[in-house]
Amino acid sequence: MRAIEEAGTGTPPRLIWRTAEVIAITEETPRVRTLALGVPGWPGHLAGQHLDVRLTAPDGYSAQRSYSIGSPPETPHIELTVQRLEEGEVSPYLAHDVRPGDRFEVRGPIGGHFVWAATQGGPLLLIAGGSGVVPLMAMLRHRAAAGSTAPAVLLYSSRTFADIIFRAELERLATPGSGLAVVHTLTDSPPADWTGFRRRIDRAMIETVGFPPDAKPRCFICGPTGLVESAARTLVEIGHAAALVKTERFGPTGG
Numbered sequence: 292m293r294a295i296e297e298a299g300t301g302t303p304p305r306l307i308w309r310t311a312e313v314i315a316i317t318e319e320t321p322r323v324r325t326l327a328l329g330v331p332g333w334p335g336h337l338a339g340q341h342l343d344v345r346l347t348a349p350d351g352y353s354a355q356r357s358y359s360i361g362s363p364p365e366t367p368h369i370e371l372t373v374q375r376l377e378e379g380e381v382s383p384y385l386a387h388d389v390r391p392g393d394r395f396e397v398r399g400p401i402g403g404h405f406v407w408a409a410t411q412g413g414p415l416l417l418i419a420g421g422s423g424v425v426p427l428m429a430m431l432r433h434r435a436a437a438g439s440t441a442p443a444v445l446l447y448s449s450r451t452f453a454d455i456i457f458r459a460e461l462e463r464l465a466t467p468g469s470g471l472a473v474v475h476t477l478t479d480s481p482p483a484d485w486t487g488f489r490r491r492i493d494r495a496m497i498e499t500v501g502f503p504p505d506a507k508p509r510c511f512i513c514g515p516t517g518l519v520e521s522a523a524r525t526l527v528e529i530g531h532a533a534a535l536v537k538t539e540r541f542g543p544t545g546g
C-alpha cells in the first residue's frame with residue numbers, strides 16, 4: 292500500500308521528480324525497447340501503475356510523457372517499455388537514442404484505478420493492443436512472482452508477428468498448468484504458417500477466448516484509444532459489469 296498512500300495516513304504520497312539512471316537496455320522488437328532504471332528513493336508501485344518521464348534539454352526546454360511500469364512490484368528496479376513513434380518528441384529518445392548511464396527525471400507512481408494485486412484474485416481478462424501490453428505484463432509478472440494461480444487470459448493484438456512485445460516471456464508464463472492463456476491476433480501480414488486470429492479484436496473473439504460474465508472476471512484493457520473503447524463497449528454489451536472493466540488509453544492511434 293505504500294505505493295498509493297502514505298503509511299496509515301490515507302493520503303496519496305507527494306509526487307516528486309526523482310533522477311532515474313538507465314541500468315540496462317533490451318531490444319524487444321525493431322521499434323520497442325525496455326529500459327531498466329535505477330531510481331533512488333522510489334516509493335514502490337502496484338502492477339498497472341504508470342509514471343511521468345521528463346526530459347530537459349540543455350537550453351531548458353522540457354517535454355513530459357506518461358509510461359506504464361512493466362516491472363512487477365517485486366523487482367528492485369523499474370522497467371519501462373517504449374515504442375518509437377517516428378515523428379514523436381520523447382519516444383525516439385527513450386526507444387532509440389538513450390544509452391546505459393544516461394539520466395532523466397521520473398515522477399510516480401501514478402494511477403489508482405488500473406491496478407491489480409494478486410490478493411484480489413481472479414479471473415483476470417486482459418486485453419492489449421501494441422505497447423498497451425506493458426501494464427498488463429506487470430500484472431502477469433506480479434501474478435507469477437506472487438505464486439498466484441488466478442485464472443487469466445491475455446488477448447493481445449499486434450500489427451505483425453515481429454511486433455509482438457514480450458513474445459518469448461509470455462510463452463514461458465503461459466506454460467500448461469499455469470492457469471494463464473495467451474491468445475495473439477495479428478492485424479497485418481501474418482506469417483504463412485500463422486494459425487491464430489488475423490483481424491482486429493472483436494466481439495466474437497472476446498466471447499471465444501474470454502471468461503463469461505457470470506465468472507465476474509476483472510477486465511483490464513490497454514492500448515490505442517480506438518481499441519480500448521471498442522473492447523470496453525463490447526465487454527459491457529456482452530454483459531460484464533462496467534465496474535469490473537478498467538481501461539487505460541495510450542494515444543490516438545498505434546498498434
Ligand SMILES: Cc1cc2nc3c(=O)[nH]c(=O)nc-3n(C[C@H](O)[C@H](O)[C@H](O)COP(=O)(O)OP(=O)(O)OC[C@H]3O[C@@H](n4cnc5c(N)ncnc54)[C@H](O)[C@@H]3O)c2cc1C
Pocket residue numbers: 341356357358359360372373374375376378379380381382383422425426515539540541542543544545546
Ligand atoms: C497512462 C499512459 C501510459 C503510457 N504507457 C506507455 C508505454 O508503456 N509505452 C509506450 O510506448 N507508450 C506509452 N504511452 C504513450 C506515451 O505517453 C507517448 O504518448 C508516446 O510515447 C508518444 O510520445 P512522443 O513524444 O514520442 O510522441 P508525440 O510527440 O507526443 O506525438 C507524435 C505523433 O504521434 C501521435 N501519438 C501520440 N501518442 C501516440 C500513441 N500512443 N500511439 C500512436 N500515436 C501517438 C501524436 O498524435 C502525434 O501525431 C502511455 C500513455 C499514457 C497516457
